[in-house]
Amino acid sequence: MNPADDLARLRDEYEDRKRRFAGRDLYSWFNQAHLFAIHQRQRGVLGILKQNGFTDLAERSILEVGCGAGGVLTEYLGFGARPENLHGVDLLLDRLHLAGQILPGSGMINADGQTLPYPSRTFDLVLQSTALSSVLDSTIRHKICFEMARVLKPDGMIIWYDFWLNPANPQTRGIRPAEIRSLFPNCTFQFRKITLAPPLARRVVPISWGLALLLEGFRVLNTHYLVAIRPKNESKL
Numbered sequence: 140m141n142p143a144d145d146l147a148r149l150r151d152e153y154e155d156r157k158r159r160f161a162g163r164d165l166y167s168w169f170n171q172a173h174l175f176a177i178h179q180r181q182r183g184v185l186g187i188l189k190q191n192g193f194t195d196l197a198e199r200s201i202l203e204v205g206c207g208a209g210g211v212l213t214e215y216l217g218f219g220a221r222p223e224n225l226h227g228v229d230l231l232l233d234r235l236h237l238a239g240q241i242l243p244g245s246g247m248i249n250a251d252g253q254t255l256p257y258p259s260r261t262f263d264l265v266l267q268s269t270a271l272s273s274v275l276d277s278t279i280r281h282k283i284c285f286e287m288a289r290v291l292k293p294d295g296m297i298i299w300y301d302f303w304l305n306p307a308n309p310q311t312r313g314i315r316p317a318e319i320r321s322l323f324p325n326c327t328f329q330f331r332k333i334t335l336a337p338p339l340a341r342r343v344v345p346i347s348w349g350l351a352l353l354l355e356g357f358r359v360l361n362t363h364y365l366v367a368i369r370p371k372n373e374s375k376l
């Protein structure tokens with residue numbers, strides 16, 4: 140696919156999503172299954188932050204590529220980050236406006252992740268959460284990931300959360316570990332398979348949160364990878 144076509148497709152898809160999801164609570168915190176997925180992701184993220192020594196986020200600069208309406212960045216306030224150290228870029232202006240409203244003191248820029256408007260080695264943490272899977276074109280994926288690595292400090296960490304499988308949505312393409320490795324050469328990786336398959340979670344969580352926890356422990360039922368990605372050799376980035 141021509142990269143320009145892929146960006147146009149993405150814009151159309153998000154316009155269409157507004158119509159498809161209007162009046163539905165799939166991504167509401169009041170939806171039990173969604174709340175379960177958020178809690179499990181947060182537990183996983185806090186685990187890898189701690190494991191990698193990022194327990195005090197007050198002075199850490201954090202960028203999310205494809206931040207959408209800012210929901211994930213907002214969670215970092217609860218983890219101890221300061222609003223002025225939070226930054227987000229997104230292709231879609233209307234989503235970015237929402238992010239700016241909930242994070243008024245943070246830096247939101249309407250930009251394409253393929254050309255991030257920051258100097259190299261700026262951020263301690265660079266996040267991407269289900270943004271890359273919405274990009275179908277491999278060249279664009281590579282360019283975005285190159286940029287994520289470029290703006291990361293040599294001792295920083297990329298936190299990746301994305302699905303490897305989503306057969307229900309042809310407007311996305313899952314990303315498996317081999318591809319993640321190829322997107323970030325000269326890096327080390329800690330992979331964790333998480334997130335109970337959403338169709339299953341929507342059935343099980345309202346009946347039993349405990350059963351959902353048990354089922355999430357079966358890796359075959361997980362749809363996402365949470366990955367800590369760190370530069371292997373400082374001089375190569």
Ligand SMILES: C[S@@+](CC[C@H](N)C(=O)[O-])C[C@H]1O[C@@H](n2cnc3c(N)ncnc32)[C@H](O)[C@@H]1O
Pocket residue numbers: 149153204205206207208209210211228229230231234250251252253267268269270271273274283
């Ligand atoms: C599924 S949403 C996820 C939003 C947010 N990360 C979250 O988890 O709530 C994917 C976002 O990635 C953005 N995106 C996709 N390709 C992008 C690109 N090339 N540059 C910047 N943002 C992009 C989309 O506009 C969309 O807002």
